[in-house]
């Protein structure tokens with residue numbers, strides 16, 4: 067029997083448009099960037115994947131072509147082992163202090179893993195979810211409504227989109243400033259009308275803690291049934307986080323990275339104290355981002371909901387985290403960054419393979435919805451994505467023309483890795499990242 071072989075690997079750095087989303091790292095610029103990988107076999111089949119943008123990841127993927135091209139589908143784990151061995155030195159600095167993960171190798175590894183899984187799923191006529199962990203666990207995956215404070219783009223001369231989609235309230239509001247609780251509630255209502263979310267998360271770490279506590283109370287009043295999460299990305303000190311947690315009892319369903327490393331104590335130690343004192347379930351995408359960190363987080367009882375992003379755990383790794391959560395009575399969720407619809411398919415398949423108590427998973431998709439790289443993007447309906455068991459591979463059909471256009475946007479605007487300080491400096495001159503100060507508190 068002929069086992070398909072990889073004959074070509076293409077790497078496309080691409081860009082799409084974003085709103086001026088605020089977070090501890092600053093303000094999102096007008097473009098977000100990603101790397102797309104397309105593997106082609108000698109049978110003419112293609113496998114695709116999407117990971118964060120930036121030249122370092124692009125370069126690593128380019129270098130990995132020597133390992134990938136010529137390999138057959140059955141040897142994909144050996145390929146992944148080689149990629150790890152060759153490039154793991156690139157991740158020696160860890161995830162970094164920004165809200166987003168700065169590692170290189172692990173993202174490149176995921177890009178290769180996912181594109182192989184897409185091909186293997188197509189070869190065997192099963193969804194990628196069926197190939198992960200113990201196989202597909204569910205067809206419906208709950209997703210949360212990811213809310214942000216949004217900056218006023220008229221204070222910049224940057225090419226942010228305006229009026230790109232006035233077909234509904236969500237399309238209109240997502241490009242407008244959201245700088246107080248009233249605007250935030252209206253944004254949530256528009257998101258609810260379009261997507262039917264049952265959980266909302268607010269990206270905090272922007273205003274002072276009291277203002278964000280008041281915003282969560284306003285959201286709770288508007289959506290008494292919804293599950294709520296607030297995520298200041300570790301920007302609060304423990305003593306303040308304890309006070310806010312007190313005020314938010316009965317309002318939040320869980321909290322995410324309320325505090326982090328301080329006073330010589332690690333983020334895991336501080337979160338362990340927070341959980342012990344508040345009894346509030348803690349989610350994180352900042353302190354258990356690999357197995358070594360996970361072992362300390364578990365030993366300390368520091369967290370309850372690891373947010374295992376397949377983009378930095380690999381798809382198989384993220385499902386392994388879910389299996390652990392299932393066995394250890396923890397909850398599991400997914401972390402996200404801005405992304406196109408290939409990543410949406412990755413998230414959907416990963417969560418569809420996750421056993422146990424899965425929380426509604428994060429996705430930034432609602433800020434990008436409408437900018438498609440595939441002909442059949444997954445849709446969020448009633449707060450859910452659906453992965454039919456009849457899917458093959460990731461379940462998306464690549465639109466190569468759209469990928470080439472997104473690549474041109476990347477080239478024409480001289481883009482690279484994410485830098486939220488640049489746009490933020492329009493709002494506050496000389497603004498610099500401080501992991502312990504909300505972005506607008508200077």
Ligand code: GKR
Nearest residue numbers: 089165166351401402403404
């Ligand atoms: O998109 O600004 C953002 C978020 O702050 C992102 O960078 C975080 O990685 O969504 C993320 C989180 O949950 O921390």
Ligand code: MG
Nearest residue numbers: 297322323351
């Ligand atoms: Mg987070």
